[in-house]
Amino acid sequence: MEKLDRRILELLARDGRMSYTDIGKETGLSTSAAQQRVRRLEQRGVIKGYRATLDSNELGLLVTAFVAIKPFDPSQPDDAPDRLQHLPEIISCYSVAGDPSYLLKVQVPTMADLEAVLAKIRASAKVSTHTTTVLSTPYEDRPQL
Amino acid sequence: MEKLDRRILELLARDGRMSYTDIGKETGLSTSAAQQRVRRLEQRGVIKGYRATLDSNELGLLVTAFVAIKPFDPSQPDDAPDRLQHLPEIISCYSVAGDPSYLLKVQVPTMADLEAVLAKIRASAKVSTHTTTVLSTPYEDRPQL
DNA sequence: CCTGAAAACACATGTCA
DNA sequence: TGACATGTGTTTTCAGG
Numbered sequence: 283m284e285k286l287d288r289r290i291l292e293l294l295a296r297d298g299r300m301s302y303t304d305i306g307k308e309t310g311l312s313t314s315a316a317q318q319r320v321r322r323l324e325q326r327g328v329i330k331g332y333r334a335t336l337d338s339n340e341l342g343l344l345v346t347a348f349v350a351i352k353p354f355d356p357s358q359p360d361d362a363p364d365r366l367q368h369l370p371e372i373i374s375c376y377s378v379a380g381d382p383s384y385l386l387k388v389q390v391p392t393m394a395d396l397e398a399v400l401a402k403i404r405a406s407a408k409v410s411t412h413t414t415t416v417l418s419t420p421y422e423d424r425p426q427l
Numbered sequence: 428m429e430k431l432d433r434r435i436l437e438l439l440a441r442d443g444r445m446s447y448t449d450i451g452k453e454t455g456l457s458t459s460a461a462q463q464r465v466r467r468l469e470q471r472g473v474i475k476g477y478r479a480t481l482d483s484n485e486l487g488l489l490v491t492a493f494v495a496i497k498p499f500d501p502s503q504p505d506d507a508p509d510r511l512q513h514l515p516e517i518i519s520c521y522s523v524a525g526d527p528s529y530l531l532k533v534q535v536p537t538m539a540d541l542e543a544v545l546a547k548i549r550a551s552a553k554v555s556t557h558t559t560t561v562l563s564t565p566y567e568d569r570p571q572l
Numbered sequence: 573c574c575t576g577a578a579a580a581c582a583c584a585t586g587t588c589a
Numbered sequence: 590t591g592a593c594a595t596g597t598g599t600t601t602t603c604a605g606g
Contacts, residue, residue: 291479291481291486294478294479295478295479295481296478297476297477297478298443298444298476298477298478298479299443299444299477301580301581301582302581302582302583303580303581303582311592311593312592312593312594313581313582313583313593314582314583314584314592314593314594314595315591315592315593317582317583318591318592319591321583326485327482327485328481328482328485328486329479329480329481329482330479330480330481330482331442331443331479331480332442332443332444332477332478332479332480333439333440333441333442333443333477333478333480333570334436334439334440334443334474334475334476334477335474335475335476335477335478336436336440336473336474336475336571336572337472337473337474337475338571340471340472340473341436341473341571341572343571346521348521348523348530363565363566367566370569372569373567373568373569373571374564374566374567374568374569375564375565375566375567376491376493376561376562376563376564376565376567377561377562377563377564377565378493378559378560378561378562379559379560379561379562380559380560382559384565385493385559385561389571414523414524414525414527414530415523415524415525416521416522416523416524416530417522417523417524418521418522419519419520419521419522420508420520420521420522420529421508421512421519421520422518422519422520422521423518423519423568424515424517424518424519425478426481426483426486426488426518426534427481427486446599446600446601447600447601448599448600448601456573456574457573457574457575458600458601459573459574459575459601459602459603460573460574462601462602463573573606574605574606575604575605575606576603576604576605577602577603577604578601578602578603578604579600579601579602579603580599580600580601580602581598581599581600581601582597582598582599582600583596583597583598583599584595584596584597584598585594585595585596585597586593586594586595586596587592587593587594587595588591588592588593588594589590589591589592589593
């Protein structure tokens with residue numbers, strides 16, 4: 283019944299606070315059966331966690347940008363992610379194939395903050411940066427189911 | 428007491444299933460006071476929703492890529508986001524400043540699926556695509572607090 | 573923002589197929 | 590191993606102040 287687990291994941295991806303009772307109703311399972319399946323999905327790591335999704339603008343994070351970085355010296359060991367981890371403005375870090383070595387997603391209150399973060403990125407990771415600023419976000423993080 | 432709301436948002440961003448009782452304990456509020464603040468944050472749209480975060484690999488989504496798109500004919504009306512919305516493989520869509528007009532994040536099971544989605548993107552939105560494939564993801568979607 | 577009580581829910585245990 | 594029933598303790602929810 284792998285189908286049932288998919289259905290449960292879809293429900294929780296859309297509403298992370300859905301009760302086991304409601305999951306049971308939607309899937310035709312009893313409350314405890316639903317709970318058991320969810321617990322297994324959590325233990326297997328399929329469900330990594332739960333979070334509230336917040337409105338960046340309401341939080342005062344008005345500027346979003348993608349920053350592609352390239353090491354100054356490609357012969358050096360590449361530990362950019364470690365070196366950049368301490369910057370909370372970096373929301374995501376992807377290692378990519380292609381010209382840049384990493385692609386970062388950055389969120390800050392103002393353009394001035396972006397400038398400051400870019401300077402920190404260059405200094406911390408010894409990289410050059412190529413920044414693409416986001417004008418608007420038609421949609422983001424749609425559930426993968 | 429704007430400080431309290433920030434704290435609540437931080438807690439819920441990290442654990443979207445935290446109970447109002449526990450939020451109260453962490454913030455020094457009673458259960459119902461905590462619940463009331465959360466409800467207001469939801470109504471104001473600061474909290475947009477709750478979701479389980481899933482492991483893409485476990486779901487069989489082994490390929491992630493960023494796709495920059497450019498319209499074939501820049502004189503035409505630009506409704507790419509609308510035209511692409513129906514493709515569930517597109518997780519996020521950002522309107523960006525710079526050479527491409529949009530940046531898409533795409534997730535699919537295999538490279539063959541990526542190829543298929545790129546064809547659909549080009550056909551649906553009448554754009555050219557420039558794809559950057561993700562090799563690994565050191566970190567992603569860190570809480571903005 | 574708190575109290576308090578009723579309803580809903582979570583969750584451990586035990587049973588059955 | 591997976592589904593279910595039941596019982597106990599929490600949590601949610603909605604009065605009221």
